[in-house]
Amino acid sequence: MSEQKFRTCTITGLKVHGPAESLIKANIITAVIFIAIGGIAALLVALTRWPAVHLLPAHWFYRILTAHGLDMLIVWIIFFEIGALYLGGAVLLNARLAAPRVGWLAYILMLGGAVLTNIMVLSGTSDVLFTSYPPLMAHPLYYLGIILFAVGALIGVLLFFATLYKARKEGVYTHASFPLVTFGFIAAGMIAIYTLVHGAGIFIPTLLWSMGLMNMNPSAYRLVFWALGHSTQQINVAAMISVWYLLGTLTVGMKPINEKLCRTAFVLYILIISVASEHHLLVDPVFSNAHKIWNTGYIVHLAVLGSMIHALAVPAGIEVALRKKGYTNGLFEWLKKAPWGNPGFSAMAFSIFIFGFLAGISGVVFGSEAVNITAHNTWRITGHFHATVVGGTTLAFMGVTYYILPIVFNRQIIAKNWASLQPWLFGIGLILLSGGMMSAGVYGVPRRHWDIVSFGGSPFAFTWDPTVYMWMTVMGIGALTAVAGGVLYVWITLGTAWKGKPVA
């Protein structure tokens, strides 16, 4: 491969492969456009669920909620992850992307699928929410859009593995093992393969069902769907933790205190984490108690152990790096003197805190079968996964964007002061949003519901404890704060990509 297709990053010294750079840019910018669309939907959903505002009529609420779930949980995150995989596979190894044309095919399939699904949702023919549980039926093109997106993403993941193989075969990367960040992306890629295969495995029959060509068993759907629906979030977890290690290195010069242990924790994810999907079925009458308890009461804790290892290893690595810089007084001088004005660092720190304290603890507690009976389908669950996916993954991805822009886009960040503020707004907003949701959920406030005040004119009156309205207001204020942080992120990212000064 010609050297002319590479440029050397002036910040990191990494060799950046031109075709890989173009594909990373396309995937990241598309991801940011979809987080903007999903963010507008988030604002509308939050302002509807906030009883004091109650903005949208019922049919538009469910339509926008469907778009919000798809664009945030699937489209934004997977576009970003595919960009991150190309970064971890090509740029971090100084290697070339194995087959750029295949990368563009993957991109076109993903974009086509995402646009098609959004059109079908907004046309009002597919108000089925993210889960699309039968017997709710969407337009066949809705399912086709998801299948196209999943196939495109699968091709992108396979291209990442092909890039690693080529880097080894062509002698570009000769070390015994891949860097820890790339190793984490490998874990994410392996989880992605079985996740996306399950996606095709459930949405192809569902497409045929929507065309009247076969029957659908709702229980079988739920079982296989969650091997996509939840495992997608496990891709996020593995990718997010890889980004933590990357940001720790880039922001404070962190080195893992025990790299073998960190790699073992990623292996635990690959082997175990898929059983976490089972907690979605804990109140499903079809599956046996033994099946549920074995998965959610015992086995899943090996994956939790993996998260515990990472959650200890990253802050410990940061502490060791900062102590080496001289911040050795007392227990926490290193934490006080950490570079909190660097958006990459503050985003990582908020991500670790929110993922650990809000998402991690609530996930393990709500995932145990006994407690789940009080939490299932309440807003506690919505609070949990907003802490996981938004406070954890999205915030980490926002943080690494501030490094991808100079390294890959070769642009200086515009509006650096606003960029420093952005993770704080988004992080604090998410803490309020998730905390408000989980607290209201304790009182039994249901998830997904358009109207918890009069229940759409139901003849059965129900009076909430007044505290519920306070927590829903906390959620609303948190949503507005997080949306402000999201607006800043979209503006800074697109503005930098478009009009940022070139890196000297």
Add this chain to the structure above:
Amino acid sequence: MSKESFGAPGTFVLAMIFLVTFIVIYFLNYKYLAGVWELR
């Protein structure tokens, strides 16, 4: 353990705070469960 061999005492304290939070939240959830689902 010597002071030199333990390079991240602040993180250890944070991990202990996390563990205590975990225990308290687990306990509160089971306490709440016991309140709504009484054994007679």
